[in-house]
Amino acid sequence: MLDFTQDSHHNPLPDAIDDDSSAKAVEPAPPDDRALLDAYSNAVIGVTERVGPAVVRVETGSHLPNARERGGLGSGIVISPDGLVLTNSHVVGASRQIRLRDNEGIVTDARVLGVDPDTDLALLRADGSRDLNYASLGNSRSLRRGQLVVAIGNPLGFESTVTAGVVSALGRSIRSVSGRTIEDVIQTDAALNPGNSGGPLVSSAAEVIGINTAIISGAQGICFAVASNTAQFVLSEIIRHGYVRRAFIGVSAQTAPIPRRHAVVAGIENKMGALLAQLEPDGPAAQAGLLPGDVVIKLDGVDVNGVDDLIRTLDRDRIDRKLEMDVLRLGRLRAVDIHPIERRPTARQGLAAPSRGS
Numbered sequence: 001m002l003d004f005t006q007d008s009h010h011n012p013l014p015d016a017i018d019d020d021s022s023a024k025a026v027e028p029a030p031p032d033d034r035a036l037l038d039a040y041s042n043a044v045i046g047v048t049e050r051v052g053p054a055v056v057r058v059e060t061g062s063h064l065p066n067a068r069e070r071g072g073l074g075s076g077i078v079i080s081p082d083g084l085v086l087t088n089s090h091v092v093g094a095s096r097q098i099r100l101r102d103n104e105g106i107v108t109d110a111r112v113l114g115v116d117p118d119t120d121l122a123l124l125r126a127d128g129s130r131d132l133n134y135a136s137l138g139n140s141r142s143l144r145r146g147q148l149v150v151a152i153g154n155p156l157g158f159e160s161t162v163t164a165g166v167v168s169a170l171g172r173s174i175r176s177v178s179g180r181t182i183e184d185v186i187q188t189d190a191a192l193n194p195g196n197s198g199g200p201l202v203s204s205a206a207e208v209i210g211i212n213t214a215i216i217s218g219a220q221g222i223c224f225a226v227a228s229n230t231a232q233f234v235l236s237e238i239i240r241h242g243y244v245r246r247a248f249i250g251v252s253a254q255t256a257p258i259p260r261r262h263a264v265v266a267g268i269e270n271k272m273g274a275l276l277a278q279l280e281p282d283g284p285a286a287q288a289g290l291l292p293g294d295v296v297i298k299l300d301g302v303d304v305n306g307v308d309d310l311i312r313t314l315d316r317d318r319i320d321r322k323l324e325m326d327v328l329r330l331g332r333l334r335a336v337d338i339h340p341i342e343r344r345p346t347a348r349q350g351l352a353a354p355s356r357g358s
Contacts, residue, residue, distance in 0.1 A: 040148070043204045044164045047150045050206040053133035054078045055152045055199055056102050057159055058087050058110075058124075060095035075153035075199030076100065076124065077208055078134040079235075083108075083126030086231055087198030088213055089115045090177050092122040100126055102133075103160050114238030117178040118246070119230055120213050122198075123238045135200060137235075138207025140186065140227035143167055151190040151212055151223075153199025165190030165221070173308070174214060174224055181308045184230055186210045189221035201225040237316075247314035248343035250283020251276050251290070255306035258295060258328065266333040273297045273328065274310040288338040290327065298326035299338075314340060 060072040074091030078084070085100065092098065098110045108126045115122040126132065147167045155161050169187040176182045188201060192215045201210035210225030237244040256275035263270060273295040279286045296304045300323040302313045319342045327334050 047202050047206050048162050051135045051202050053103055054135040056100040057154045058091055059099045073195050074197045077200040078132050081131050081134050083132055085124040087122050089117045089120045089122045091198045114242050116234045116244045118176055118180045119182050119234055120176050121234045135208050137228045137232055138209045140209045140229045148204045149188055149190055150202045153196035155193035155195045163191040180311055184227045186225045186227055188223050192223040243345040245316040246343045247318045247340035249285045249340050250280030251285045252278040253307045262331040270297045272305045274304050274307045284339050288336050295328040
């Protein structure tokens with residue numbers, strides 16, 4: 001039989017315990033969240049005060065009554081004191097009249113330096129403006145899930161609106177207006193609404209780490225931003241060339257499954273590939289001897305498990321290079337040499353209908 005009574009001879013009590021049986025242990029005080037909440041608030045306030053003045057409202061279309069061109073509304077972020085502004089390609093659209101309105105209400109005309117619908121980004125320059133408030137582009141590769149982010153923009157026309165949240169996921173892929181896949185997209189729960197498009201997603205260090213681009217209708221807290229490293233690449237290409245250089249082989253393709261028996265005979269592991277549907281006459285693919293019905297499974301040593309892989313592989317580094325392409329034709333593996341060329345830009349890149357061409 002167990003005895004829990006205290007015996008001073010056999011089981012002496014520690015000196016620290018008072019003999020008074022009425023004494024009760026003191027419970028620790030509940031943690032005080034006020035300091036934590038104040039730190040969170042101060043972080044958001046600091047970001048807003050530093051980056052907010054660099055956020056502009058992007059107005060497109062004529063402001064005159066009865067104008068034929070329909071107007072639109074979005075957001076943008078000034079990234080240099082001489083008036084370079086990043087926004088979304090779908091905000092700019094085909095509009096020839098663009099105006100920027102800052103947080104002080106000053107309106108400035110702007111012109112399009114270049115658009116890249118494949119990443120839904122556009123670069124503008126404010127006309128006749130100097131020494132503007134601007135923000136710096138950060139390194140999106142340093143982001144972590146759960147990190148605090150702030151979105152600033154003009155949702156539903158309400159200017160200079162701030163929402164805060166966290167990075168929900170990294171490395172997402174979404175479909176752009178051109179039909180191509182935008183890689184390395186940031187997912188966040190910072191609330192976005194129509195009009196936020198083109199505005200900045202900002203870290204607690206007041207660096208722009210994304211350009212807000214899309215929301216999912218009917219979903220709660222699922223919003224996307226193009227990573228700042230992608231924006232930096234597009235920015236440098238537009239400044240240097242006026243558009244983003246990409247390789248082109250002149251095909252229209254779609255993702256298709258590879259029959260298991262064909263994969264076994266060919267000795268490949270691919271379950272999917274890029275099925276060529278149409279070839280441009282005299283294009284690089286036609287000149288290489290490719291045919292409609294061929295299934296691309298590898299290009300320049302990179303596995304191709306669908307049309308997105310094919311498009312992703314055809315980057316600027318493969319322009320004017322002879323590449324080896326592995327294809328399945330009637331179930332048999334063939335290797336062909338192909339010489340991609342530079343994709344021709346349109347007069348205003350992004351005005352063509354969406355396609356899956358490469």
